[in-house]
Amino acid sequence: xxxxxxxxAAAGAGILAAPRLAGAAGARVLRFVPQANFANLDxxxxxxxxxxNASLLVWDTLYGLDSGLVPRPQMCEGHERSDDGLxxxxxLRAGLRFHDGEPVRARDVVASLNRWxxxxxxGQVLKARLDAxxxxxxxxxxxxxxAPFPKLLLALAKPMPNLAAIMPxxxxxxxxxxxxxxxxxxxxxxxxxxxxVPGSRVVFARFDGYVPRSEPSDWLAGGKRMLVDRVEWQIxxxxxxxxxxxxxxxxxxxxxxxxxxxxxxxxxPGVRVDIADPLGNVGLLRFNxxxxxxxxxxxxxAVAMVMNQADEMHAVVGSDDALWRPMPSVFTPGTPLYTEAxxxxxxxxxxxTAAKARLAASGYNGEKVVMLVATDLAIxxxxxxxxxxxxxxxxxxxxxVATDWGTVGARRAKQDPPAKGGWNIFHTWLAGxxxxxxxxxxxxxxxxxxxxxxxxxxxxIQGLITRWYDAPDARVEHDVAAALNRAALDFLPYVPTGFFxxxxxxxxxxxxxxKAPFPVFWGVGRG
Amino acid sequence: xxxxxxxxxxxxxPVMGVVALFVFSLLYLAPGDPAAIIAGDxxxxxxxxxxxxxxxxxxxxxxxxGEWAWRIAHGDLGTSIFTxxxxxxMIAQRIEPTLSLMLLTLVVSLLIAVPLGVLAxxxxxxxxxxxxxxxxxxxxxxxxxxxxxxxxxxxxxxLDWFPVxxxxxxxxxxxxxxxxxxxxxxxxxxxxxxxxxxxTRASMLEVLSQDYIRTARxxxxxxxxxxxxxxxxxxxxxxxxxxxxxxxLLIGGAVVTESVFAIPGLGRLTVDAILRRDYPVIQGVVLLxxxxxxxxxxxxxLLYTVFDPRIRY
Numbered sequence: 001x002x003x004x005x006x007x008x009a010a011a012g013a014g015i016l017a018a019p020r021l022a023g024a025a026g027a028r029v030l031r032f033v034p035q036a037n038f039a040n041l042d043x044x045x046x047x048x049x050x051x052x053n054a055s056l057l058v059w060d061t062l063y064g065l066d067s068g069l070v071p072r073p074q075m076c077e078g079h080e081r082s083d084d085g086l087x088x089x090x091x092l093r094a095g096l097r098f099h100d101g102e103p104v105r106a107r108d109v110v111a112s113l114n115r116w117x118x119x120x121x122x123g124q125v126l127k128a129r130l131d132a133x134x135x136x137x138x139x140x141x142x143x144x145x146x147a148p149f150p151k152l153l154l155a156l157a158k159p160m161p162n163l164a165a166i167m168p169x170x171x172x173x174x175x176x177x178x179x180x181x182x183x184x185x186x187x188x189x190x191x192x193x194x195x196x197v198p199g200s201r202v203v204f205a206r207f208d209g210y211v212p213r214s215e216p217s218d219w220l221a222g223g224k225r226m227l228v229d230r231v232e233w234q235i236x237x238x239x240x241x242x243x244x245x246x247x248x249x250x251x252x253x254x255x256x257x258x259x260x261x262x263x264x265x266x267x268x269p270g271v272r273v274d275i276a277d278p279l280g281n282v283g284l285l286r287f288n289x290x291x292x293x294x295x296x297x298x299x300x301x302a303v304a305m306v307m308n309q310a311d312e313m314h315a316v317v318g319s320d321d322a323l324w325r326p327m328p329s330v331f332t333p334g335t336p337l338y339t340e341a342x343x344x345x346x347x348x349x350x351x352x353t354a355a356k357a358r359l360a361a362s363g364y365n366g367e368k369v370v371m372l373v374a375t376d377l378a379i380x381x382x383x384x385x386x387x388x389x390x391x392x393x394x395x396x397x398x399x400x401v402a403t404d405w406g407t408v409g410a411r412r413a414k415q416d417p418p419a420k421g422g423w424n425i426f427h428t429w430l431a432g433x434x435x436x437x438x439x440x441x442x443x444x445x446x447x448x449x450x451x452x453x454x455x456x457x458x459x460x461i462q463g464l465i466t467r468w469y470d471a472p473d474a475r476v477e478h479d480v481a482a483a484l485n486r487a488a489l490d491f492l493p494y495v496p497t498g499f500f501x502x503x504x505x506x507x508x509x510x511x512x513x514x515k516a517p518f519p520v521f522w523g524v525g526r527g
Numbered sequence: 528x529x530x531x532x533x534x535x536x537x538x539x540x541p542v543m544g545v546v547a548l549f550v551f552s553l554l555y556l557a558p559g560d561p562a563a564i565i566a567g568d569x570x571x572x573x574x575x576x577x578x579x580x581x582x583x584x585x586x587x588x589x590x591x592x593g594e595w596a597w598r599i600a601h602g603d604l605g606t607s608i609f610t611x612x613x614x615x616x617m618i619a620q621r622i623e624p625t626l627s628l629m630l631l632t633l634v635v636s637l638l639i640a641v642p643l644g645v646l647a648x649x650x651x652x653x654x655x656x657x658x659x660x661x662x663x664x665x666x667x668x669x670x671x672x673x674x675x676x677x678x679x680x681x682x683x684x685x686l687d688w689f690p691v692x693x694x695x696x697x698x699x700x701x702x703x704x705x706x707x708x709x710x711x712x713x714x715x716x717x718x719x720x721x722x723x724x725x726x727t728r729a730s731m732l733e734v735l736s737q738d739y740i741r742t743a744r745x746x747x748x749x750x751x752x753x754x755x756x757x758x759x760x761x762x763x764x765x766x767x768x769x770x771x772x773x774x775x776l777l778i779g780g781a782v783v784t785e786s787v788f789a790i791p792g793l794g795r796l797t798v799d800a801i802l803r804r805d806y807p808v809i810q811g812v813v814l815l816x817x818x819x820x821x822x823x824x825x826x827x828x829l830l831y832t833v834f835d836p837r838i839r840y
Contacts, residue, residue: 037799039609047567119574161567177577179611197620198610199799200791236692236789240676244684244691245789376802403558406804410560413575450571 028228030510030524033236033245035256038202041191042180043163044119049431052161053518056220057204057231058099059165059185062090062109063157064220067516069336069436071157072221074213075104075166075186085148086131092139095211098168099190106135111172113156113164118176120162122155122439125469151439151469159220159518160433160440188212188224188522189231202233217523219516227512227525246271246505253506255519258378259318265505276504277517279332279432283312283383283497284443288424289456291417293369293396298362300492304345305355306390313498315382324500330444330488331481333499335436336474342486346496355394369396370418372426374405383427383497412453426453432499433517438468438484443494456493532829539821546817547599550810551592559804560584561608582608595810604814605807607800614811617796624694625792627704628784629777631712633770636719641766643720644727645754648735659724666721671780675714675787682710692789711788715780719773726769730762737761763834771827778816 036050043055064074073079077093096104110133117123117130131144143152156164171182183191189204196202212223234251236242243261245251247268255276257265265273285303287294294300313324327333328343340347369391373384384400391398401423403411408426416422434440444465445451446458464484471477506513512523562579579585583594598605604614647659683691689710695703734740735758743757782794793812800808831838 039799039803039805040611045565047565175581177574177581181611197791198607198612198617199795200789234693234789237786237795238789241679241692241787241789244679245693248684248687248691250691250693404802406559406564406802409563410558413560413563413572415572 028526029230029232030228030253030521031232031234031251032519032521033242033251033254034233034519037199037235037237038233039198040179041183043161043165044116044176045179047161049161049518052159052163054191054202054204054233055163055165055185056159056187056518057189057521058183058187058191059163059167060096060187060224061157061159061164061220062166063153064222065154065157065159066218066221070221071153072215072218074157074221079153085150086145088143088145088152089136090141090143092141093213096186097209097211098186099184099207099209100168101209102168103138104166104186105138105169106141107138108169108172109141109166110135111169112166115167115172115174115176116162116164120155120164121442121445122151122158123162123164125149125439126152126155148470150472154437154439157220158437158440160431186210188226200235202235204231204233205229212522217520219514219520224522226522228521231521243505246507249507251507252510253504253513253519253524255504257503257505259320259323259503262320262503262505270508271505272508272510272513273503273505274513275515276502277432278501278515279335279436279517280499280501281379281429281432282327282332282435282499283316283379283429284427285383285387285495285497286412286426286428286443286452286454287456287492287494288418288422288454289493290415290454291422291424292367293359293362293364294424296362296364297491298358299364300495301345301490302355302359302362302394303387303391304489304492304495305358306350306352306394307346307495307497308350308386308390309346309496309498311386311390312383313500315386316379316498317500323502324498327496327499328489329485330435330441330496331485332432332435335432337436337438337477337481339478339482339485341482342489345489352393359394359396364396366395366397368399368418369424370399370401370422372408372411372423373400373402374408374426375402376404379429380405380408380427383429387425387427387497415455427497429500431517438465438481444484444488446491446493451493454493456491458487458491458493460487461491461493528832532825535825535828539818539825542821543814543818547596547810547814548592550813551595552588554804554806554809555588555591557804561804561806564803565609595807599814604811607808608805609803614807617808618793618811618815621791621793621796623696624790625781625785625794627697627708628711628715628781628790628792629774631705631708632715632719632777635712636716636723637770639716640720640723641727641759644724644766645731645759647724647728648731649750649754651732656728659728663721663725666717667725669717671714671718671783672787674717675711675784678710678714679787694788694790694792711784711790714787715777715784718776718780722769722773722776723766727762727766730765731758734758734762760834764831767827767830767834771823774823775820778820 034050038050038054040046041054043059060075062075063071066072075092075096077091080089092104098104113133117127126149129145129147129149131146133143135141168184171180171184174180183193188207188210190207192203192205206226206229212225215222217223239258239261242254243265246254262273265271287300289295309326317323325333328340328346329338331338374380388398388400411423412426414422418424438444442452446456446461448455448457464480464487468477468480471480509527511525511527514520562575562582562584566575566578606613607617643659647656650656679691682688689706693707695707697704740758743753782798785792785794797812
């Protein structure tokens, strides 16, 4: 018997347990198991999704993205843009207060955005076009730009890390490369630092001074109405234990049940299971563009020609075909910019003969291909095993370096030659939300030394990303996206290995659970 | 005796110094970069370098070690890179669950294992003896997480006697505290019971073959008095030794048990810190464990004199 089978058996036993309604007596408490350990709470300094998810409870944003990926006013009443697009005036809505009772003022906004722009990639593009960001009075602030920036609202609204969260001016004055020590926000929940046990428990209490918008809630847009008094995050590292705790009514909501346990949870009385995030995740194979063989586009194309996304995705999600789909695209399926233009290299039967000829033309002569494999993450391990097989069948000499994610994270940042501590290939995945837009897909950037690990260099792709930033309307954005997809799947800064979804599970007496790229706590209550 | 204790306590200082140097060097040489983990995927190399500098990770080894050692000498374990909380505070938050788990395990294990070992020795070769030895072999060879899952399946999910996971502080009431710890302690105790039962049996068998035991029986002493007063006290030295050495086993087992039962103890703190390369936390916890181990060995040495008056220091 393997550990995974035992884990299933232990979790499955919960089916036999008498169904009980979850809930702490007397108090409206929501007990939630997040996707990962929670180590800090700074939406600018911390880039992990779990930090972002907690930050969304504590801090509010000026604009919020809705489920159609449209930025909507959140802390702002609205804005006025000058005809030449060089001046944007914003006004804060009434009733905004920080958790210490102080009103939110325009100078808090200015300080917060300055800190955010120093760290966030989209913020840095904005900063490069910025002439001045100034508080006009307590409730109004203004961007004065040197060049138009049509994606300003998107930059302020995007929930992808780093988050443009609004903090008190004194907190926002913290060096952007250092952690804040004061967790005062103006969001619907207050972070209870006194109850925080890192790695075990995080508590948020409802902020009575929060005034939600009047519109219906839609992801980060609309009214954020909290129906519970407390949200308690419990870190349960073992999935079998989390499943059993959910079945036993000891927790209410589990953000990321592993696919192995989902069939058992589905059969369990009192438990509901559904897709968590409709935008899912995108697997990817990243090349190091600095060294042979993948500094030659023909070697990269040879790999893409034999890449089998079905095999890659089965290794990630198992046999549940509802959880994955092919994506001959660098954009997330189901999002407005999705296109398969130029995606032929990832479609149809895999042709090893042609791929071998392409690889030979690149000059590859049996050199070692150093593949970094984080074996502690099932998603990277599964993809890597499949890719190692196809590379071997392609005739490549694969050096499979099995290690942990912490080591991969450090080694992939090294620009040394592969034989001297560097690397050729690694696998990871990005949130589908991140890959919905050229601005937030870090793997798509090809600005050489400033690009993401692998450091690809393509003026064509960079130029197209800039054109998307400048696109005045959706029609132009679609045209640019098609050109970008063609260019990216020809140049191949990376190879998308497929699109995959994940589940969430919760006690049946909970109401208001929505599908989103992050847990939406407002609107969740008990039936 | 007092002089011996003072000498032993003083001897822990160079031992801890060597441990500190070893731990610091090991982490310095280990692959991984907390700055890269903090910076996240979107960071540029320049941003990672800035974070590394802000954490002081770009300074030479000796400078970092010197500063760290100086702080340790002043009782300051430093600040966690990730949580920005003092390491001492994080350890204080986590020490109660781990201590409670280990103490309960130790007490329950001794109460079960020693009588089992005595019984097995007293009835050597019988079914009881073989049953105890079978239990010991199973307990020693079954992975801790398997025992944990099986116990959770039977006693939490099927019978609903105990919670599946979590920890209730002693301040939350004795029964809730005990109820949350029974399954983890039973899980962790399996390997410890097996170890102590085997040693007790072996040690008792040796003592029971001694002349003075035959003499005690010849005097007409009852079976219980012979076994538990005369034999067990003389068999205690190896048992105490194994109990002390077994603390290391408990620490290792606690890491797994705390994960399976979601107990917020030092074991999980250590694992989380290692995965994130949170150097100050790793260094602080390893130092603490090392110190505890040194102290326990000292206590074991002192206990020898209680069980065997011939031993003098």
